[in-house]
Amino acid sequence: MADEVKIYRNWSSPYGLRIVWALDIKGIEYENIFEDLSQKSPQLLQYNPVHKKIPVLVHKGKPICESLVILEYIDETWKETTPLLPKDPYEKAMARFWAKFVDDKLLPSVWSVFTEKGYEAKKEALVPAMQNLEFIEEQLKGKKFFGGENIGYVDLALGWIAYLLDVFEEVLNLKLFDADKFPLLSGWMKNFCDAPAIKQHLPPRDKLVTKFQLFHEKFQTAN
Amino acid sequence: MADEVKIYRNWSSPYGLRIVWALDIKGIEYENIFEDLSQKSPQLLQYNPVHKKIPVLVHKGKPICESLVILEYIDETWKETTPLLPKDPYEKAMARFWAKFVDDKLLPSVWSVFTEKGYEAKKEALVPAMQNLEFIEEQLKGKKFFGGENIGYVDLALGWIAYLLDVFEEVLNLKLFDADKFPLLSGWMKNFCDAPAIKQHLPPRDKLVTKFQLFHEKFQTAN
Secondary structure: OHHHEEEEEOOOOHHHHHHHHHHHHOOOOOEEEEOOOOOOOHHHHHHOOOOOOOOEEEEOOEEEEOHHHHHHHHHHHOOOOOOOOOOOHHHHHHHHHHHHHHHHHHHHHHHHHHHOOOHHHHHHHHHHHHHHHHHHHHHOOOOOEOOEOOOOHHHHHHHHHHHHHHHHHHHHOOOOOOOOOOHHHHHHHHHHHHOHHHHOOOOOHHHHHHHHHHHHHHHHHOO | OHHHEEEEEOOOOHHHHHHHHHHHHOOOOOEEEEOOOOOOOHHHHHHOOOOOOOOEEEEOOEEEEOHHHHHHHHHHHOOOOOOOOOOOHHHHHHHHHHHHHHHHHHHHHHHHHHHOOOHHHHHHHHHHHHHHHHHHHHHOOOOOEOOEOOOOHHHHHHHHHHHHHHHHHHHHOOOOOOOOOOHHHHHHHHHHHHOHHHHOOOOOHHHHHHHHHHHHHHHHHOO
16 A cells, blocks of 8 residues: 555655665655655654654654664565565674764765865865775675665665765865776766666756755855 | 684773673673773774774674674574564664664763763753653653563663763762653663673773773863
């Protein structure tokens, strides 16, 4: 039943996209509920009173919050179709480790390049961000996706890199990513964005550029 | 075989204690390897090159890092004995959500009370910390432990509260926790610390007070 699964998200957030990507990979029907984050709905606040954030997955009326927690829930609830996480406990632990690394280390380090004020500060912030990308590049050795032959949990966690890095480059007018230095990640980005379940949900690039230009102006002029 | 499982930790870190508690609850033999964090061993740096941190669990020569990832690994590898996480996918998602909340929100909010300079700043930092504790109190309604009748994943994640809050109170000379306001959490603390698998690993209180007094002086005098 289509009305069994609802996903509260907005059009651009990579955390929300992780969930729709996963649902589409697994062929699960769902309803999109788009939130205006400047005026959150009473439903969203009721479903996620702790963080008051998207995404929230509502399954048979029960809410689940936090995108990585939702991905595991989806994988465990609809386990007959395309697995997202490996079965082996050690491989599973490695997937969890790298997804956590993406959220706790990689994403904040790239975001700080975006938010730092001025060229010099941004160049400095690039150093740890690139070191973090090197760890990720290393993980792709001998594999098409982090999940092996198919898109899995770590791929979905890292999905934002594939469609946002080059938007950031345009907005910042700064080279963030050198495909020659990261050949595996560069190939992964193409494969990831070309996959039908991913491609159909990628936000329009021009809208992203406009959104992040406004964001960037705000950060550059803030005290 | 005892030499199959090694845990790299130090004597006081709650992240390391989560692991030895879990191993003892499950009756798994292991070897403790105590690290001097001011001079980390080459083994630790080799096993955790990304974060260079304890705890690391080494099982049959393979390292696993990040305490919550390790707990899930332990539960999935030794699944015959005392489960740490619920079987039901929704209940499991709730346990993951609250453990993540403990690490991402509760712990940093309590820690900021510790690190803020001066009485007024500390009192202000107490407000979000207490709000976070209220969320946790709510979760204990009708339950002895977060895991139900037995200690589980969320209990282990929250374990630091049970033995550190009153050490912080002594060091800061500030009331952090009012048992009348948090009757369920207060009862939980007692039950948790009384459990044999937990009690035998609790660090000596006087050593903790000395350690955190030194820490606190450092924070209060830092620029």
